[in-house]
Amino acid sequence: MGIVNALRRLSPDSRNTLVAVLTGLVAAYIAYGIWDFKATAVLGFMVRYSTPLALAAMCGILCERSGVVNIGIEGQMLVGAFVAFFGATWAGIVFGVVAGVVVGALLGAFLAVCAVSWRINQIIAGTVINILAAGVTSFFYRQGRTMKGSMPTWEIPLLKDIPLLGKVFFQNQPLTYLTFAIVIVLQVMLFRTPWGLRTRAVGEHPSAADTVGVNVSLYRYGNVAAGGALAGLAGALLSVEATGTFERGMTSGRGFLALAIMIMGRWRPSLAWAAALFFGLLNGLVNQLNFERVIDVPPQFIGMLPDVLTIVVLATFAGRVRAPAASGQPYTKE
Amino acid sequence: MVSDRIDHDAAAGGTAELLLEARGITKRFPGVVANADVSLQLHRGEILALLGENGAGKSTLVKMLFGLYRPDEGEIRIKGEPVTLRSPKDAISRGIGMVHQHFQLVPVMTVAENVVLGAEPCRGRFIDQRRAAAEVRKLSERYGLAVDPAATVEDLPVGTQQRVEIIKALFRGAEILILDEPTAVLTPQETDELLQIMRELAARGVGIIFITHKLREVMAVADRVEVLRGGRVVGSAVPSRTDEAGLASMMVGRTVVLRVDKTPAQPGAVMLRVRALQVDDDRHQRAVRGLDLEVRAGEIVGVAGVQGNGQRELVEAICGMRPIRSGTVEVDGRDTTSMNAKAVNGLGVAHIPEDREKHGLVGSYTIADDLVLNRFDEEPFARHGLRDFTAIDKQAEQLVQRFDVRTPSIHTETNALSGGNKQKVIVARELSYDAKLVVAAQPTRGVDVGSIEFIHRQLVAERDRGAAVLVVSAELDEILGLSDRVAVMSEGRIVAMLPIEEADRDRIGLLMAGGA
Numbered sequence: 097m098g099i100v101n102a103l104r105r106l107s108p109d110s111r112n113t114l115v116a117v118l119t120g121l122v123a124a125y126i127a128y129g130i131w132d133f134k135a136t137a138v139l140g141f142m143v144r145y146s147t148p149l150a151l152a153a154m155c156g157i158l159c160e161r162s163g164v165v166n167i168g169i170e171g172q173m174l175v176g177a178f179v180a181f182f183g184a185t186w187a188g189i190v191f192g193v194v195a196g197v198v199v200g201a202l203l204g205a206f207l208a209v210c211a212v213s214w215r216i217n218q219i220i221a222g223t224v225i226n227i228l229a230a231g232v233t234s235f236f237y238r239q240g241r242t243m244k245g246s247m248p249t250w251e252i253p254l255l256k257d258i259p260l261l262g263k264v265f266f267q268n269q270p271l272t273y274l275t276f277a278i279v280i281v282l283q284v285m286l287f288r289t290p291w292g293l294r295t296r297a298v299g300e301h302p303s304a305a306d307t308v309g310v311n312v313s314l315y316r317y318g319n320v321a322a323g324g325a326l327a328g329l330a331g332a333l334l335s336v337e338a339t340g341t342f343e344r345g346m347t348s349g350r351g352f353l354a355l356a357i358m359i360m361g362r363w364r365p366s367l368a369w370a371a372a373l374f375f376g377l378l379n380g381l382v383n384q385l386n387f388e389r390v391i392d393v394p395p396q397f398i399g400m401l402p403d404v405l406t407i408v409v410l411a412t413f414a415g416r417v418r419a420p421a422a423s424g425q426p427y428t429k430e
Numbered sequence: 431m432v433s434d435r436i437d438h439d440a441a442a443g444g445t446a447e448l449l450l451e452a453r454g455i456t457k458r459f460p461g462v463v464a465n466a467d468v469s470l471q472l473h474r475g476e477i478l479a480l481l482g483e484n485g486a487g488k489s490t491l492v493k494m495l496f497g498l499y500r501p502d503e504g505e506i507r508i509k510g511e512p513v514t515l516r517s518p519k520d521a522i523s524r525g526i527g528m529v530h531q532h533f534q535l536v537p538v539m540t541v542a543e544n545v546v547l548g549a550e551p552c553r554g555r556f557i558d559q560r561r562a563a564a565e566v567r568k569l570s571e572r573y574g575l576a577v578d579p580a581a582t583v584e585d586l587p588v589g590t591q592q593r594v595e596i597i598k599a600l601f602r603g604a605e606i607l608i609l610d611e612p613t614a615v616l617t618p619q620e621t622d623e624l625l626q627i628m629r630e631l632a633a634r635g636v637g638i639i640f641i642t643h644k645l646r647e648v649m650a651v652a653d654r655v656e657v658l659r660g661g662r663v664v665g666s667a668v669p670s671r672t673d674e675a676g677l678a679s680m681m682v683g684r685t686v687v688l689r690v691d692k693t694p695a696q697p698g699a700v701m702l703r704v705r706a707l708q709v710d711d712d713r714h715q716r717a718v719r720g721l722d723l724e725v726r727a728g729e730i731v732g733v734a735g736v737q738g739n740g741q742r743e744l745v746e747a748i749c750g751m752r753p754i755r756s757g758t759v760e761v762d763g764r765d766t767t768s769m770n771a772k773a774v775n776g777l778g779v780a781h782i783p784e785d786r787e788k789h790g791l792v793g794s795y796t797i798a799d800d801l802v803l804n805r806f807d808e809e810p811f812a813r814h815g816l817r818d819f820t821a822i823d824k825q826a827e828q829l830v831q832r833f834d835v836r837t838p839s840i841h842t843e844t845n846a847l848s849g850g851n852k853q854k855v856i857v858a859r860e861l862s863y864d865a866k867l868v869v870a871a872q873p874t875r876g877v878d879v880g881s882i883e884f885i886h887r888q889l890v891a892e893r894d895r896g897a898a899v900l901v902v903s904a905e906l907d908e909i910l911g912l913s914d915r916v917a918v919m920s921e922g923r924i925v926a927m928l929p930i931e932e933a934d935r936d937r938i939g940l941l942m943a944g945g946a
Contacts, residue, residue: 145599290550297536297547304534308548308598309519420536429498 116370128260135139138380139264143272144338145409146369146376148173151275151330152354153361153368154282159204159322161363163299164211165424167222169201169327169352173230175342176200176331181199181342184335185241188223193271193332194241199326201321203229208320212269212313224313226351228312231349234344247271271333280325300425327351349403358407362417375405440775441479448510449637449927450495450526450606455504457490466491466661467504472637477628479648480670480683481660483878484629489643491658492608497521499906507605527599528608530728531593535598537584538785541577542566545598567712569597574630588736596627600636607631608639613647617736618906618939626649643681643879644907645674657681682879692890695914698727699762701750701867701898707757709743717743718756719758719922725867730899732913733924736942740922741902742784745871748900749781750774751789762866765783769942775795775804782856784872786849786903790856795843797837798826800844825862834859834884861892867894871902886912906935920944 103111127135152169159166166172176196186190203225210221250273252266267278286292297305298315306312334350335342357375361368380400385391386398450472455467465487470734472478480488493499495506497515497625506511508524515521517564521528530865540563551561568940575593583591590611599607609628613621628651642648648655657665657680665680702725711717717740725731736742746752748759750771758767775781783789791800802811802822810821822858828841836853837847844852855876860868870889874882889912895900902910916933918926918941926941 288556290552291540293543293547293550293557297539300538301534303532303549304536304544304579305517307528307530307534308602309517309522310548418538 101134101299105208111344111365113370115230117159124260132260134384136260136263137374138384141259141383142373142376143264143268145379146372147272147275148330148333149350149354149357149375150279150369150372151333151353152327153357153372154278154349154365155323155327155330156280156358156363157205157361157363157368158206158295158319159288159422160358160420161299162295162319163302163312163420163422163425163427164208164316164320165218165222166207166320166323166327167219167355168207168225168229168351169354170221170349171226172200172203172324172327173351174229174347174430175203175344176328177335178331178342180235180328180332181238181243181335182238182241184243184245186244188244188337192308192336193329196323196332197328200331201325203328204324206316206322207324211320211426212316213321213429218232218424219428221292225356233342237344243336243340244415246340269337271329271337275297275333278364279369286365293363296420297416299422302422302427306427306429307425316427330354348399349406352403356413359413359417359419362408362419362430364406378405446475448472449474449508450639451507451510452495452509453492453505454801455491455494455501455506455701455830457494457499457501459485462946463661465501467551468533468658469504470656470663472639474605474637475632475635477632477638477640477650477651480639480658481643481645481655481677483681483880485645486681487657487661488608488658490661492528492610492639492641495521496526497606507583518765522602525603525605526608526895527596527602527604527606529592529610529612531610531612531614533595535583535594535628537582539583539585540579541581541583541594541597542579544583544594545579545601547832551600565601566597569600572635573597573600573627576631577629587620588615589623589782592620592624594628596631598882601633601894605635606637606639608641610641611643612640613642613644615737615904617942619943621647623762645677646907648677648843649674651661652672659683661689664795678879682758690886690890690911693894695729697729697891698896700724701727701757701762702900704748705758705760707744707747707759708755709740709745709747709752710755711740715924716755718747721919721923723917723924725900726897727896727898728913729914730901731915731917732909733900733902733917733919734921734938734942735902736905737904738779739919739942741919742871743922744868745781745900745902746921748869749779749783751873772804778864778866780860780868780897781910782865782868782870782873784875786852786856791844791852792844795844796821796841797830797835797844797847797855799841800825801826801829801840801862803859805863829858829862831863833888851876853877853885854881857888861888863894864895865897868897868899869902870899872904874903874908882908906938908933909933918942 124135124139151350152173155169156166176199179199180196183195207221207225210216211218228248249267249269254268286295294305294310295315298310298312303310317327331347333348357368357371360371382398382401386393439736448471452468452470452627455468457467468491482488490499494501497520507513509712513524529597533923545566547561551558551565555657563579569575577593577597584596613623616624632638637909640652652669655667655669655677656663657677659681667677704721704723708716708720709722722742733741736882743752747754749770750766750773754767758765759779761779762765764777766777785886787793803826804809806817811818825841830837830840833854835851835858837851844855873889874885889901901909901912910933913930916928916930916938917924920942921944
């Protein structure tokens with residue numbers, strides 16, 4: 097009885113989330129019961145694939161919730177990956193990751209200068225970052241470097257022993273855990289703290305925030321720079337943690353896919369994470385089916401999947417979900 | 431209404447505490463002096479009306495009082511102490527609150543969230559939602575401002591949103607409340623409620639500065655009036671010792687005809703016939719829901735209604751600017767249901783659009799070009815596919831003179847004109863070709879009193895020439911002054927059609943609000 101009442105008091109959003117999570121779990125365990133090994137492989141792929149995407153989507157959320165469109169996530173990630181990897185070859189992985197995050201934040205700050213202070217068209221400013229990133233990382237790329245050290249895998253005691261979920265979620269590398277934490281913290285901060293309320297107000301109706309003494313520019317600078325840092329971290333995760341190497345153009349559209357995930361997740365951290373996991377699951381399934389020759393598709397088509405999914409999601413969701421009202425619009429005091 | 435006024439004349443006389451004082455305020459912008467040597471005083475529990483036309487400097491003045499602008503000269507004192515207000519934050523911390531003309535509320539957030547934004551009560555690092563709601567409830571009970579703290583702002587009617595704004599100011603400890611044109615967006619009933627709230631606030635010691643150009647409201651609620659013209663205070667008055675006509679001439683600087691002079695209408699054939707019209711708004715929601723309307727040659731039909739009840743969609747559908755879902759529109763017997771704007775215009779339908787910057791003009795064009803915007807490709811303004819500038823300029827010279835557009839030249843960019851003059855350019859263009867049907871949406875919005883008078887006379891002249899005129903306006907006074915018949919619109923339908931003799935404010939107000 098108590099449970100029923102508790103369910104009733106939940107908001108429709110939380111109720112839907114709860115239902116989705118439970119359904120997902122049941123489906124996962126049924127699959128695990130039938131093909132234990134393959135199911136674990138697919139879900140493991142899901143987490144590995146979705147983590148950098150979720151992190152990059154958090155960047156998008158931070159920026160757009162405060163009213164700045166960041167189409168330069170792709171470039172910020174790429175530079176983050178580049179700097180993190182070469183930093184790691186030079187002075188170790190911790191230095192590499194920190195360097196990637198710092199450079200990402202600087203690129204975020206650059207976008208903020210363009211968008212907030214100079215009021216440049218934000219799409220153009222973001223595109224500049226993307227072009228710059230592709231050029232610079234290709235130019236300075238050197239072959240044959242190896243990192244000093246590699247990311248360890250941390251197993252969480254007790255939790256790692258849960259069948260299926262333990263292996264999928266609790267035997268991962270540090271930046272993956274960090275991403276889980278960032279998503280949860282952001283979700284709480286955005287909807288429960290004064291900072292979150294003000295950030296959302298700045299992104300929805302900046303003059304309303306301004307007239308009650310909230311510094312619109314400051315909030316936008318802070319959030320866009322922090323977003324850049326997250327994109328840099330996503331890049332570092334890709335190079336230093338997931339692959340242990342850097343390749344030219346290695347983000348291959350993930351920054352744009354992250355924007356699609358942000359939209360699908362309705363600019364909410366937890367929903368965006370769910371969307372990222374969903375994308376990861378799709379990719380994992382396709383990979384597994386391809387691997388087993390159930391479907392026979394040339395690898396180039398598998399490589400296209402992120403872009404195709406981006407288009408499908410944007411076509412389905414964009415226009416139907418509601419973006420922060422002031423997103424993309426520079427704010428001018430009267 | 432005037433009789434139950436709380437009498438503050440004694441307070442205004444100097445026994446009450448002086449809350450706010452401005453001394454010799456001057457503010458210059460490049461090329462204009464917005465305020466010149468303005469002084470005013472506000473006492474505890476007093477309602478001070480700032481009356482003036484658009485561009486008289488009312489807004490600039492209160493923006494300085496709220497820290498949005500800094501005065502070039504002069505001094506602001508709060509409770510006797512000289513202060514420098516650098517930002518709204520400064521003003522708020524000194525007990526000044528402002529309700530802006532365009533509400534500063536975040537539509538997707540709740541009432542409580544909007545109220546506490548920027549000054550959130552916290553428990554630890556988190557916002558204390560319960561205390562936020564309790565604060566809102568406390569203020570709403572103390573001042574009689576009924577509102578649900580948990581409601582989402584965008585779902586609330588405009589009048590309630592305004593109450594949220596007032597609560598927002600009170601929550602921040604405002605003792606001085608500045609209301610910038612607060613009644614512009616309200617129904618007559620909501621207006622009465624607001625005036626009642628203002629009296630209640632004043633009775634509890636709040637000092638109120640109330641910007642308006644509506645004389646009726648000044649007479650009803652203000653303890654004192656300061657009249658601004660051309661950036662200066664041109665007069666002070668106590669409403670009980672003056673009348674509307676006196677205030678109007680003080681405001682404009684000459685005697686103003688408040689009533690539109692016109693003879694009874696002589697309606698002819700039906701020029702516009704709308705049947706069972708259904709139209710969607712931009713968000714694909716049904717906005718006009720089975721509307722019937724007829725307008726005859728030689729009459730003015732006014733559409734009264736609270737904004738957002740489908741008026742805009744109706745006008746755009748008639749003018750061919752918005753697809754019609756079902757139903758028909760006929761102009762002079764021709765079915766125009768599926769015609770585009772150009773074709774409808776070609777049939778002799780003039781349109782003075784609601785949003786003059788967006789649909790009425792190309793601001794970066796010259797006045798001469800804007801005056802032929804709908805006929806640039808026709809004789810005599812174009813010959814053999816080339817524009818004839820001699821004809822265009824000749825027409826522009828004529829219209830600028832006839833419609834009294836104040837401009838240095840016909841080749842001036844339209845953007846450089848004031849709102850009133852821009853509106854005159856549109857009116858000149860639309861009324862220059864003997865239209866059969868004139869559709870005028872908010873024809874005098876944001877226009878000074880002098881130009882209002884002029885535009886009204888032009889519309890009556892069109893009627894007398896034999897055109898059918900449809901006027902849509904949010905200003906009930908405008909509807910009542912101009913119309914021969916009044917159509918009241920509510921929720922996408924015409925809920926009543928009244929001959930002007932039977933149209934009185936209260937009855938229309940009730941109908942507008944959806945009452946029977």
